[in-house]
Amino acid sequence: MNADAIKPEPNPFAGRSPGRRWISRGVMVLCTLCTAIALAVLFVVLAYMGIRGIEYMTPAFFTNLPLQSPEGMRNCIIGTIILVGLASVLGVPIGMLCGIYMAEYAGKGWFTYAAQLVMDLLAGTPTILLGVIAWQLVVVPLHQQSGWSGALALAFIMVPIVARASEEMLRLVPHPHREASAGLGASKAQTLFRVILPAAKAGITTGIMLGIARVAGETAPLLFTALGNDQAVYNPSQPYPSLTLKIWQYSQSAEPAWRHQAWTAVLVLVTMVLLFTAAVRFTVRGKKVNVI
Amino acid sequence: MTASTDPTLPPNPFMDVQQNAFRRGVDKATKAAALGGVLLTITILIIVFVVLIHGSWMALRQIGWHFFTTQAWNPVPGRDQYGVLSFLYGTGITTFLALLIGVPLSIGTAIFITRIAPRWLAGPVSFLVELLAAIPSIAYGLWGCFVMSPWLQNYLEPVLYDTLKHIKIIPVGKYPSGRIEFFPANLVHGGPSGSDFLAGGLILTIMILPIITAITRDVLQQFPQEIEHGAYGLGATWWQTTRLALAYCRAGIFGAVMLGMARAIGETMAVIMVIGNTDHISASLFAGGQTMSGVLANEFMEADHPIYLSAMFYVALVLMLSSLVTNVIARALLSRIDRERQTA
Numbered sequence: 001m002n003a004d005a006i007k008p009e010p011n012p013f014a015g016r017s018p019g020r021r022w023i024s025r026g027v028m029v030l031c032t033l034c035t036a037i038a039l040a041v042l043f044v045v046l047a048y049m050g051i052r053g054i055e056y057m058t059p060a061f062f063t064n065l066p067l068q069s070p071e072g073m074r075n076c077i078i079g080t081i082i083l084v085g086l087a088s089v090l091g092v093p094i095g096m097l098c099g100i101y102m103a104e105y106a107g108k109g110w111f112t113y114a115a116q117l118v119m120d121l122l123a124g125t126p127t128i129l130l131g132v133i134a135w136q137l138v139v140v141p142l143h144q145q146s147g148w149s150g151a152l153a154l155a156f157i158m159v160p161i162v163a164r165a166s167e168e169m170l171r172l173v174p175h176p177h178r179e180a181s182a183g184l185g186a187s188k189a190q191t192l193f194r195v196i197l198p199a200a201k202a203g204i205t206t207g208i209m210l211g212i213a214r215v216a217g218e219t220a221p222l223l224f225t226a227l228g229n230d231q232a233v234y235n236p237s238q239p240y241p242s243l244t245l246k247i248w249q250y251s252q253s254a255e256p257a258w259r260h261q262a263w264t265a266v267l268v269l270v271t272m273v274l275l276f277t278a279a280v281r282f283t284v285r286g287k288k289v290n291v292i
Numbered sequence: 293m294t295a296s297t298d299p300t301l302p303p304n305p306f307m308d309v310q311q312n313a314f315r316r317g318v319d320k321a322t323k324a325a326a327l328g329g330v331l332l333t334i335t336i337l338i339i340v341f342v343v344l345i346h347g348s349w350m351a352l353r354q355i356g357w358h359f360f361t362t363q364a365w366n367p368v369p370g371r372d373q374y375g376v377l378s379f380l381y382g383t384g385i386t387t388f389l390a391l392l393i394g395v396p397l398s399i400g401t402a403i404f405i406t407r408i409a410p411r412w413l414a415g416p417v418s419f420l421v422e423l424l425a426a427i428p429s430i431a432y433g434l435w436g437c438f439v440m441s442p443w444l445q446n447y448l449e450p451v452l453y454d455t456l457k458h459i460k461i462i463p464v465g466k467y468p469s470g471r472i473e474f475f476p477a478n479l480v481h482g483g484p485s486g487s488d489f490l491a492g493g494l495i496l497t498i499m500i501l502p503i504i505t506a507i508t509r510d511v512l513q514q515f516p517q518e519i520e521h522g523a524y525g526l527g528a529t530w531w532q533t534t535r536l537a538l539a540y541c542r543a544g545i546f547g548a549v550m551l552g553m554a555r556a557i558g559e560t561m562a563v564i565m566v567i568g569n570t571d572h573i574s575a576s577l578f579a580g581g582q583t584m585s586g587v588l589a590n591e592f593m594e595a596d597h598p599i600y601l602s603a604m605f606y607v608a609l610v611l612m613l614s615s616l617v618t619n620v621i622a623r624a625l626l627s628r629i630d631r632e633r634q635t636a
Contacts, residue, residue, distance in 0.1 A: 011526050011527065012526070013523065013526050013527050013528035013529075013532050020529050020531070020532065021529055023529070023531055024529035024530045024531035024532070027530075027531045027534070028408055028530060028531070030400060031400040031401070031403045031404040031407075031408055032404055032408060033400070034396070034397045034398075034399075034400025034401045034404065035400065035401045035404040035405070035409075035417060037397060038397060038398075038401050038421055038424070038501055038505070039417070039420055039421075041424070041498055041501075042420055042421075042423060042424050044439075045424075045427065045431075045432070045435050045498070046427075048435055048439050049431065049435065093329075094329050094332055094333065095329075096329070097325055097326050097328065097329025097330070097332075098326075098329045098330050098333050100326045100329075101326035101327055101329060101330045102330070104326070105323055105326055105327070114334070115330045115333070115334065116627075117620075117623065118333060118334045118337050119333060120619065120623045121337060121616060121619055121620070121623075122333065122336060122337050122340075124551075124554050124558070124615060124616075124618075124619035124622075125337075125340065125558070125612065125615060126557070126558025126559075126560065126585055126611055126612070126615050127558065127560070128558070128560045128585050128588050128589060128611075129340065129344070129558075129588075129608055129611065129612055130340070132343070132344070132347075132588065132592065132605070132608050133339065133340050133343050133344075135592075136343045136347060137339070137343070156336060159333055159336065160333070163329075163333070181306070184304050184305070184306050185304065185306045186305075186306040187306075187315045187316070187318070187319045188319050188322070188323070189315075189318045189319045189321075189322040189323075190306055190315070190318075192322060193322075194305065194306075213426060214426075216428075217427075217428020217429070217430065217431070218428070219428070219429065219430040219560075219561045220429075220560040220561055220585070220589060223589055223592070223593070224592055224593055244428065244430045247430050247431075247434060248430060248433075248561065251433065251434050251437055251438075251565060259438070262434055263434070263438075266430070266431045266434050266435075269428060269430075269431065270427055270428065270431050273426055273427070273428060274423060274426055274427070277422075277423065277426040278423070281419060281422070
């Protein structure tokens with residue numbers, strides 16, 4: 001063998017810059033600093049919400065209506081819960097069906113590709129546009145803002161979230177389960193309903209909770225649809241009360257009492273949303289779930 | 293086929309249904325329902341486009357491309373003038389600011405989580421960053437409006453003004469009535485208000501940080517151990533190895549940035565609460581502005597005559613297309629990563 005043929009490549013790392021160890025340490029410090037900044041922001045935001053929210057919190061907030069004295073947001077809290085419930089009734093089944101199709105039936109063809117892309121695009125659509133669509137589809141024909149239109153806008157947001165979560169959770173069920181089930185003579189549908197779905201139940205539930213946590217905090221899609229309501233009206237064909245809409249309305253006012261109410265409302269909202277999200281995180285710890 | 297003769301074995305749970313036609317029917321119905329769900333979802337996206345194009349049809353016919361060269365936004369009946377330029381600029385500049393600050397922060401945080409922090413610390417830090425993503429945008433908006441804006445006005449912006457007041461940005465134009473007039477504009481101009489492009493950019497920074505961090509973290513975890521060990525074996529320092537990891541994962545990181553950008557483009561509530569809501573184009577960070585999603589949120593319900601409403605739909609269409617392009621690029625880059633992961 002010729003000695004020239006195995007001439008070693010020069011080491012790309014060693015000896016070229018004498019200060020490289022110091023640079024390395026410097027970058028390490030910078031990255032740690034970045035993390036510290038991110039966590040500090042989280043801390044500051046949550047601290048303000050906690051302190052202001054508790055400072056202005058009164059029992060009346062949970063028991064009274066906006067125009068009563070003292071003011072409260074009872075109807076808005078209930079309204080948000082019902083709106084999210086209606087959106088779930090519409091959005092969760094469709095999302096789960098999509099997840100089941102993508103995990104269990106989809107092949108490798110163009111249709112699967114297109115379906116995946118559509119779901120990603122729907123998940124990325126600015127939520128205010130989904131509000132515009134719900135306005136056009138429901139508010140314009142009925143000549144009135146309503147809880148239905150708000151729930152429809154929220155359902156549009158939920159579908160891709162629930163679909164992706166269910167798909168990932170179904171994929172986590174080990175393949176041998178399906179083979180064993182088929183070996184016992186089960187049909188595809190029997191395998192799905194009696195083996196796969198029960199095994200993925202906890203995961204799918206957390207995916208749904210994630211979707212709920214996400215839409216509970218949405219404001220933009222409700223601006224033209226649910227509109228808000230100061231009365232304890234829970235009929236979905238009327239303009240509907242919502243916590244987020246009330247926060248938006250009060251934040252725009254110069255009245256200090258209303259601003260204080262907005263802080264309390266934000267604390268209540270953020271507590272609900274974060275509890276849901278944290279619960280999801282702890283239930284599926286160790287598994288791969290896209291929270292975002 | 294004979295049943296099991298061993299009485300100690302549990303009975304086969306699937307042998308109770310012997311009607312094959314029925315079983316096949318259920319099978320087909322299940323598949324059809326699942327397929328129906330997918331088709332319905334595809335229909336939703338098609339409806340989005342149909343509604344937006346149908347709604348903006350009048351404006352598309354009457355305004356056409358002038359929409360992109362007009363700054364004026366004058367919805368008074370009879371003197372109607374509609375141009376998306378100032379809103380496009382508002383969305384663009386706030387997104388740009390958010391990426392400028394947010395991308396280095398996010399990538400630094402992701403590197404910390406994957407390559408610096410010990411295991412016991414990495415998990416909780418990851419979790420806390422993801423909590424940032426779960427906070428609703430209205431909550432960020434309220435915080436931005438009542439805490440961040442006053443702080444900017446009283447503390448940060450006066451300092452920025454003193455440091456940056458001599459910097460001029462030349463080519464940003466002003467477009468009154470279609471005529472293009474360039475004027476030298478300062479990077480910081482006028483009194484600090486706290487409700488301006490800078491505030492919009494900062495609030496978006498906070499909102500895109502968790503997305504970019506989480507995805508970059510996932511992507512960096514795919515960096516093969518062999519390359520890392522090889523680099524260390526050749527005497528590379530930690531940073532030299534990390535640079536290899538960043539280069540190896542560049543497509544995924546770019547995808548993460550694009551996804552963050554898509555989020556910034558579509559974000560509505562938090563931005564309108566801090567950006568000042570005026571239709572200006574200004575090079576100054578201290579000038580108020582408006583974004584596309586912001587003008588929809590503020591004016592959609594006030595659109596009381598047909599061309600005004602149609603122009604609002606036109607804005608919505610432009611917003612949809614900007615978000616779509618960004619998302620498609622992001623997904624293309626990230627799905628390549630996913631495919632590599634699956635084949636590996």
